[in-house]
Amino acid sequence: MNLPMNLRVISLLALLLSVSMAAPMLVAWLLQEDMRPFVHAMLIGGTLGGGLFFWTRDARTELHARDGILIVGIGWAMATVLAGLPFVFGGWMGWIDSWFETASGFTTTGASILTDVEILPKSQLFWRSEIQWLGGMGILLLAIAILPFLGVGGMEIMKAEVPGPTKDRLVPRVATTARILWVLYTGLTIANILAYMGSGMDFLEATDHAFTTLATGGFSTRNLSLAAFSPAAQWWSTFFMFVAGANFLLHYRLFYRRDLGVFKDPELKTYFWIVVITATFIGVVLMFEQNKDLELAMRHAYFSVVTIITTTGFANDDFAQWPLFLQVILLHLMVIGGMAGSTAGGVKVIRLVMIWELFINVLDRLMNPRRLTQPKYAGSSIPPEVMEGSLIMVVVFLFVMLLSVIVLTAVGLDFTTAFSASLACIANVGPGIAKVGPVENYAFIHDAGKLLLTVTMIAGRLELFTVLILFFPRFWKGH
Amino acid sequence: MNVIIIGVTPISEVLAKYMVEEGHDIHVVDPNSEAIAQLLSKVDVRALQGDVRDPEILREAHIHSADLVMAVTNSDTSNIVTALGLHSLAPKAKSAIWVRDEQFTGNDHIWNGSQLDKTMVLTPERNALNLMMDLLEIPLSFEVTSFLGGKIHIAGFRLQDGSPLIGKKLKDVAKSQENRTLIAAVERDHDTHVPDGDFVFATNDRLYIPLLAGQELSAAFAFMGLEQSHLRMRKSHYLIAGGGRMGLQLAIKLENEGFRPTLVERNRSRGQLLVDRLSTTRVLLGDITDPTLLREMIHPETTFIALTGNQELNFMSSLLARRFGAGRSITMFDHEGYISLSSSMGIDAAVHPNLTAIGQVLGLLRPYDVREAHLMLGGKLEAMLVRLERDSPLAGKALFDAGLPKGVIIAALVRKNRLLLPDGNTHLLPEDQMLIVTHRQSKNKHKLTQLIKPGH
Numbered sequence: 062m063n064l065p066m067n068l069r070v071i072s073l074l075a076l077l078l079s080v081s082m083a084a085p086m087l088v089a090w091l092l093q094e095d096m097r098p099f100v101h102a103m104l105i106g107g108t109l110g111g112g113l114f115f116w117t118r119d120a121r122t123e124l125h126a127r128d129g130i131l132i133v134g135i136g137w138a139m140a141t142v143l144a145g146l147p148f149v150f151g152g153w154m155g156w157i158d159s160w161f162e163t164a165s166g167f168t169t170t171g172a173s174i175l176t177d178v179e180i181l182p183k184s185q186l187f188w189r190s191e192i193q194w195l196g197g198m199g200i201l202l203l204a205i206a207i208l209p210f211l212g213v214g215g216m217e218i219m220k221a222e223v224p225g226p227t228k229d230r231l232v233p234r235v236a237t238t239a240r241i242l243w244v245l246y247t248g249l250t251i252a253n254i255l256a257y258m259g260s261g262m263d264f265l266e267a268t269d270h271a272f273t274t275l276a277t278g279g280f281s282t283r284n285l286s287l288a289a290f291s292p293a294a295q296w297w298s299t300f301f302m303f304v305a306g307a308n309f310l311l312h313y314r315l316f317y318r319r320d321l322g323v324f325k326d327p328e329l330k331t332y333f334w335i336v337v338i339t340a341t342f343i344g345v346v347l348m349f350e351q352n353k354d355l356e357l358a359m360r361h362a363y364f365s366v367v368t369i370i371t372t373t374g375f376a377n378d379d380f381a382q383w384p385l386f387l388q389v390i391l392l393h394l395m396v397i398g399g400m401a402g403s404t405a406g407g408v409k410v411i412r413l414v415m416i417w418e419l420f421i422n423v424l425d426r427l428m429n430p431r432r433l434t435q436p437k438y439a440g441s442s443i444p445p446e447v448m449e450g451s452l453i454m455v456v457v458f459l460f461v462m463l464l465s466v467i468v469l470t471a472v473g474l475d476f477t478t479a480f481s482a483s484l485a486c487i488a489n490v491g492p493g494i495a496k497v498g499p500v501e502n503y504a505f506i507h508d509a510g511k512l513l514l515t516v517t518m519i520a521g522r523l524e525l526f527t528v529l530i531l532f533f534p535r536f537w538k539g540h
Numbered sequence: 541m542n543v544i545i546i547g548v549t550p551i552s553e554v555l556a557k558y559m560v561e562e563g564h565d566i567h568v569v570d571p572n573s574e575a576i577a578q579l580l581s582k583v584d585v586r587a588l589q590g591d592v593r594d595p596e597i598l599r600e601a602h603i604h605s606a607d608l609v610m611a612v613t614n615s616d617t618s619n620i621v622t623a624l625g626l627h628s629l630a631p632k633a634k635s636a637i638w639v640r641d642e643q644f645t646g647n648d649h650i651w652n653g654s655q656l657d658k659t660m661v662l663t664p665e666r667n668a669l670n671l672m673m674d675l676l677e678i679p680l681s682f683e684v685t686s687f688l689g690g691k692i693h694i695a696g697f698r699l700q701d702g703s704p705l706i707g708k709k710l711k712d713v714a715k716s717q718e719n720r721t722l723i724a725a726v727e728r729d730h731d732t733h734v735p736d737g738d739f740v741f742a743t744n745d746r747l748y749i750p751l752l753a754g755q756e757l758s759a760a761f762a763f764m765g766l767e768q769s770h771l772r773m774r775k776s777h778y779l780i781a782g783g784g785r786m787g788l789q790l791a792i793k794l795e796n797e798g799f800r801p802t803l804v805e806r807n808r809s810r811g812q813l814l815v816d817r818l819s820t821t822r823v824l825l826g827d828i829t830d831p832t833l834l835r836e837m838i839h840p841e842t843t844f845i846a847l848t849g850n851q852e853l854n855f856m857s858s859l860l861a862r863r864f865g866a867g868r869s870i871t872m873f874d875h876e877g878y879i880s881l882s883s884s885m886g887i888d889a890a891v892h893p894n895l896t897a898i899g900q901v902l903g904l905l906r907p908y909d910v911r912e913a914h915l916m917l918g919g920k921l922e923a924m925l926v927r928l929e930r931d932s933p934l935a936g937k938a939l940f941d942a943g944l945p946k947g948v949i950i951a952a953l954v955r956k957n958r959l960l961l962p963d964g965n966t967h968l969l970p971e972d973q974m975l976i977v978t979h980r981q982s983k984n985k986h987k988l989t990q991l992i993k994p995g996h
Contacts, residue, residue, distance in 0.1 A: 431824040433808070433824070437819070
């Protein structure tokens with residue numbers, strides 16, 4: 062392992078975050094709010110980051126697989142602490158709460174410990190949204206994009222941070238790939254800001270919500286979440302959440318290459334039809350069960366399905382009031398998550414498609430033992446290591462989630478709450494059902510539970526292995 | 541004509557034999573002295589032993605005065621390189637090369653603009669696959685050849701007991717029918733006839749019938765008294781034996797037509813590769829002569845296709861498939877001795893890849909403009925699509941006074957993209973393409989040449 066270089070990348074990340082606190086500081090200055098929390102946090106981040114950066118100036122630049130994992134693991138832990146400082150200095154949260162809230166931000170979970178968000182100053186809320194936006198595409202990916210000296214090592218970092226079973230570069234250079242992804246992400250965010258402003262939001266709130274929509278994060282500046290805004294804003298939100306839950310590789314092919322073949326992508330089709338079928342079904346049930354008119358029922362249904370499957374976690378209706386079986390459907394969607402290479406969480410549609418292929422293969426072999434079979438995706442064989450990775454990921458996902466349920470029930474939560482909170486955190490959704498439903502929050506949970514959920518969120522965002530491996534002694538022992 | 545064949549391979553033997561019979565002079569070059577000795581014991585050729593890449597050896601084979609050079613070694617790349625170098629060694633010679641890899645044969649455009657553009661590319665495996673697809677498309681046929689990319693087929697059918705034709709003279713049935721069906725040739729007891737009006741049909745006669753695109757098969761079936769229900773049987777199940785290059789390509793072709801074939805392969809790692817390449821085909825690991833496997837996989841609607849690399853295995857498995865109740869069994873082999881055997885033993889149809897290569901070079905050997913040519917009946921029949929030149933004595937004549945020699949028939953005409961079945965009153969026009977069917981050993985071949993292009 063190349064420890065000095067690891068520290069150097071992490072110090073850069075600290076500097077980057079400090080610089081990005083300039084934005085909420087500007088908001089505070091314009092609105093004449095308290096700027097000191099940001100100034101203090103920036104000073105701390107800048108001093109530590111700068112000092113570390115200077116101290117490691119002689120580091121060799123090459124990085125290997127384990128360096129990538131370590132940088133991402135430690136980098137995310139550091140970022141969640143550093144970016145939480147303004148909340149603590151402003152006196153709005155304690156240390157544990159701020160760590161939870163910031164982790165929930167960077168991992169784009171959107172679970173909050175705030176009972177009333179509207180009492181926070183606008184600058185604090187802006188920072189909260191910006192954290193989610195930075196975390197959505199990946200903070201280290203941003204570092205790669207704007208700090209080109211990482212070179213080859215960047216790929217190792219990208220592998221450890223970007224979700225999905227296979228990591229493909231759009232273009233030969235990693236830094237260019239990262240830059241394209243961030244440009245696409247920013248472009249979509251601007252489009253979303255304009256759409257929100259067109260449907261009645263003011264600039265600041267439109268920006269806050271566009272940040273958390275494209276990141277599939279789910280933080281809102283209102284207690285009512287998106288229900289506080291016009292139906293048009295809710296439909297725009299549905300659209301942009303869906304877009305953010307799609308693979309950015311497809312966005313690249315569509316916007317940069319004008320390749321309409323992206324609409325034939327099998328993962329996109331599956332993702333699309335899961336949304337359309339479940340949302341239409343839920344909409345019809347809501348029309349009859351809750352006597353809503355067609356537009357309202359469909360708006361609630363489509364919005365909730367998309368916000369859950371993309372693991373955003375906005376709300377435009379309290380789905381905890383829906384018939385229980387609809388809530389259970391939503392829990393299933395949390396597991397599925399969005400597409401690989403998107404900002405969404407969950408196990409990703411592509412992994413389930415591949416596991417389904419494997420399942421069909423096994424059935425075929427049972428019917429005819431002579432038959433040779435091979436799971437395929439989009440016409441080509443799935444390499445065994447990708448298949449294994451997907452299966453193990455799903456198994457570990459469920460296992461970690463169940464472990465978390467044990468701990469949460471031990472600190473006093475009822476089963477439904479514990480189960481849905483664990484799932485909502487590991488899948489980076491945010492709201493669950495029962496006591497952590499869409500109009501509730503995580504404030505009442507015991508500190509031990511909050512700490513656990515924080516780790517679970519980060520593990521879920523980094524697709525488990527990157528975080529779990531840090532807990533295995535062999536990671537630290539090897540050469 | 542002086543012909544140089546580079547490389548002694550099964551296909552070069554077939555080509556050499558055929559061309560010697562046609563009266564050409566052959567020089568063969570190969571590094572392997574044993575292979576040369578074997579060839580010399582079978583065919584009347586001059587053979588030189590040496591490195592086929594060595595220009596000295598090729599000069600010794602009189603390459604400068606050669607009319608046709610054929611590179612048919614086992615290596616595609618070696619053949620291609622030879623063709624590229626011919627330009628300087630034998631500027632006036634025509635050339636033909638043998639290429640097998642699907643990457644080369646399937647992407648014709650890669651030759652565009654290069655020296656290879658003028659080279660005839662012999663693709664026996666691809667030809668055989670196309671014939672296979674034609675056979676599958678025309679039920680009950682035991683042999684099919686196709687011209688102009690499938691616009692004209694000549695298909696062979698066996699007359700069964702109870703056919704209305706039996707015992708009748710050709711001139712009588714020709715008058716009575718509404719939709720005319722022409723008979724290009726008949727095989728009876730290993731003799732091949734190009735029938736005239738007094739020919740009387742008998743049971744088990746095997747008729748060769750030209751079929752034009754757009755023509756309903758049912759008319760020809762009614763004419764011969766064949767069961768019409770077979771025409772609706774196309775939703776067949778295909779069982780392919782052997783997952784070599786040909787088995788794989790046939791499975792791909794069937795998949796593209798929307799079928800879901802089953803393919804049996806013996807070797808596990810080859811099987812895995814097949815599964816990678818194919819999408820809907822079911823690939824089974826097993827021995828194609830295993831009775832339990834055959835019993836499980838074969839139904840009356842099964843068409844069995846034997847495409848393993850082993851001719852005897854193809855033969856045996858096709859017979860077994862028939863025994864286990866397959867509706868039709870088609871096999872592939874090149875061994876001359878088996879050709880007459882296969883139909884009498886109950887194999888429904890067979891293709892012979894190497895013979896198709898002869899059909900391809902036939903055009904290069906004739907003085908007139910042959911657009912396409914195929915051999916049928918194991919090489920006993922020749923079918924050629926010949927363009928009629930402006931100065932040909934045949935141009936402008938009606939068929940009945942064209943003076944076609946006995947044993948030669950014009951089975952179809954292509955006139956400005958229109959397809960016609962000719963009769964005695966049809967006039968031949970310049971630029972017509974005539975589909976000529978003749979007996980290969982016909983002594984009248986020279987006469988035919990004189991008719992089409994005098995002076996040769």
